[in-house]
Amino acid sequence: EDVKVPVENLVGDENRGWTYAKYLLGHERTGIARVGASKRELAFLKRVASNQRKNGKPLLADPVFAAKVAALEVELMALEVTVLRVVSRETSGKGPGPEASMLKIKGTEVQQALTELMFEAIGPLAAPFDVPFLKGERAHSCAGDDDAAPLAAYYFNYRKTSIYGGSNEIQKNIIAQMILGL
Structure with missing residues (x-):
C-alpha cells in the first residue's frame, strides 16, 4: 500500500499489477497440469506393471x-482434452480463466495417483537403501531394478x-468464487 515506484521502473500499466499476476498464474497453473510428463509416466507405469509379477x-x-x-x-485423457480447450482460447486473445485452477487440481491429482500406482506396482523395491546408486556413484542398483531405486x-x-502454484484447497476456493459465485 502506498508504494512509490519511479515511472521508468514500472512494469506494465500503473495499478494493473494484480491483473498481470493473475494472467501469469493462470498460465503457470495450466502448465502445472503436466499432461506430457504424465503420459510418459503412464507409459512407464504400464511397462513396470507388465514386468512385475x-x-x-x-x-x-x-x-x-x-x-x-x-x-x-481416462482421467489423463480428459485432462489433456481440457488443457487443449483452454490453450486454444489463447488464439482468440483470452488467457486462461478459472479453468486453470481446475487443470492445476486435476493435473496434480493425476500426477500423485501415477506415483502411487508406480509405488504399488514396484512394491518394496521402490524404497531400497542403496545410497551409492541414489547418489549416482554406481550405475545400477543393487536392488536389481534401476527403475525402482x-x-x-x-x-x-x-x-x-x-501445494505449489497455489494449494489445491486455494484453487477450490477460486473455483467456488469465480465459477459458482459463492
Whole structure:
C-alpha cells in the first residue's frame, strides 16, 4: 500500500499489477497440469506393471490393478482434452480463466495417483537403501531394478505438486468464487 515506484521502473500499466499476476498464474497453473510428463509416466507405469509379477502373471493382467490404471488413463485423457480447450482460447486473445485452477487440481491429482500406482506396482523395491546408486556413484542398483531405486524419492517429491502454484484447497476456493459465485 502506498508504494512509490519511479515511472521508468514500472512494469506494465500503473495499478494493473494484480491483473498481470493473475494472467501469469493462470498460465503457470495450466502448465502445472503436466499432461506430457504424465503420459510418459503412464507409459512407464504400464511397462513396470507388465514386468512385475503377481500370481505368476504380469501385474497389468490383474483385473483390480488394470482397472486402476485404466481409470487413471481416462482421467489423463480428459485432462489433456481440457488443457487443449483452454490453450486454444489463447488464439482468440483470452488467457486462461478459472479453468486453470481446475487443470492445476486435476493435473496434480493425476500426477500423485501415477506415483502411487508406480509405488504399488514396484512394491518394496521402490524404497531400497542403496545410497551409492541414489547418489549416482554406481550405475545400477543393487536392488536389481534401476527403475525402482529412485521411486520413493520421486513419490515423496510429487506430494508438493498439490501445494505449489497455489494449494489445491486455494484453487477450490477460486473455483467456488469465480465459477459458482459463492
